[in-house]
Amino acid sequence: AGAPGAGLPKQAEIPGVGAIIAVASGKGGVGKSTTALNLALGLRALGLKVGLLDADIYGPSVPRLTGIHEKPQLDDSRRMIPIARFGLSIMSIGFLVDEEAPMIWRGPMVMSAITQMLRDVDWGQLDVLVVDMPPGTGDAQLTLAQTVPLKGAVIVSTPQDLALIDARRGLAMFTKVNVPVIGIIENMSYFLCPECGTRSDIFGHGGARHEAERLGVPFLGEIPLHMEIRATSDAGRPVVESEPNGPHATIYRSIAAKVR
Numbered sequence: 709a710g711a712p713g714a715g716l717p718k719q720a721e722i723p724g725v726g727a728i729i730a731v732a733s734g735k736g737g738v739g740k741s742t743t744a745l746n747l748a749l750g751l752r753a754l755g756l757k758v759g760l761l762d763a764d765i766y767g768p769s770v771p772r773l774t775g776i777h778e779k780p781q782l783d784d785s786r787r788m789i790p791i792a793r794f795g796l797s798i799m800s801i802g803f804l805v806d807e808e809a810p811m812i813w814r815g816p817m818v819m820s821a822i823t824q825m826l827r828d829v830d831w832g833q834l835d836v837l838v839v840d841m842p843p844g845t846g847d848a849q850l851t852l853a854q855t856v857p858l859k860g861a862v863i864v865s866t867p868q869d870l871a872l873i874d875a876r877r878g879l880a881m882f883t884k885v886n887v888p889v890i891g892i893i894e895n896m897s898y899f900l901c902p903e904c905g906t907r908s909d910i911f912g913h914g915g916a917r918h919e920a921e922r923l924g925v926p927f928l929g930e931i932p933l934h935m936e937i938r939a940t941s942d943a944g945r946p947v948v949e950s951e952p953n954g955p956h957a958t959i960y961r962s963i964a965a966k967v968r
C-alpha cells in the first residue's frame with residue numbers, strides 16, 4: 709500500500725547506457741513491437757549503438773520478429789549477455805520463458821522482472837536503449853518510469869478512435885510519472901496495395917496526427933499498413949534490415965531522426 713511506486717528501487721542510470729526510450733501503446737495489436745524493432749534499426753542506421761529490450765512480459769514478440777530463439781549466455785559477473793543481431797543488442801523476456809506459455813504475472817513479479825531485464829543484463833556501451841513495453845498502463849510502465857531515468861516515451865497508435873482513446877490514457881499516465889512524451893506514431897496509417905500501389909485509408913488516416921496536435925505533443929510520422937512490413941516481420945527479418953533502401957526503411961529512419 710502507500711503511494712504508487714512505494715518500495716520500488718530508486719531511479720538510477722544503467723552504467724554505459726545513454727538514453728532510454730519506451731515504446732508504448734494503449735492496447736495490443738497496433739504494431740508496437742514491429743515499430744519498436746524497426747525504430748531501433750532506424751536509430752542504428754543513423755550510426756548509433758542501439759539496444760532493444762522486449763519488456764512485453766505478457767506477450768513477448770521480439771523472438772518471432774528477429775528469429776532469435778537462443779538463451780543468453782552469462783558474463784563473468786553472471787549478468788545476461790544480450791543477443792547481437794542486425795547490429796543491435798537484443799534482450800527479451802521471451803528468450804527466458806516459453807513464448808507460447810501463457811504468463812500470469814502479479815504486481816511484484818512484474819516489477820522484479822522489469823528491474824532484472826534492465827539491471828542484470830550486460831548492456832555494454834549503448835547510445836540508446838529502446839524498450840518495447842507491454843500494452844496499456846500498468847505496473848510495468850510504472851516500474852520502468854520509476855527505476856531508470858527515461859528520455860521519454862513514444863506512443864504507437866492506429867488511426868482508429870479506440871486505439872486513440874487508449875493512446876490518450878497512456879499519454880496521461882506518462883505525464884503523471886513525469887516521463888516526457890516524445891511523440892505519437894500512427895501505424896497502419898493507410899493501406900498500400902502491394903499489387904498496384906493504390907492507397908486506401910481503411911482506418912481513417914490522420915487520426916493520430918490530429919490527436920497529437922490537439923494534445924500538443926509532436927507527431928512523429930505515419931507508417932502504412934503494408935504486406936511487406938508484416939511478411940518481413942513474420943520471417944524474422946524486419947523491413948529496415950531486409951529492405952534498407954525501400955520506402956518503409958526511409959520512413960522508420962526519418963522517425964528515428966526525430967526521436968534520437
Ligand code: ADP
Pocket residue numbers: 733735736737738739740741742743769895896931932933934935937938939941942
Ligand atoms: P503489438 O506489439 O502492438 O501487439 P505487433 O507489432 O506484434 O503489435 O503487430 C501485430 C501484427 O500486425 C503483426 O502480425 C505485425 O506483423 C503486423 N503489423 C504491424 N505493423 C504493421 C504494418 N505497418 N503493416 C503491416 N502489418 C503490420
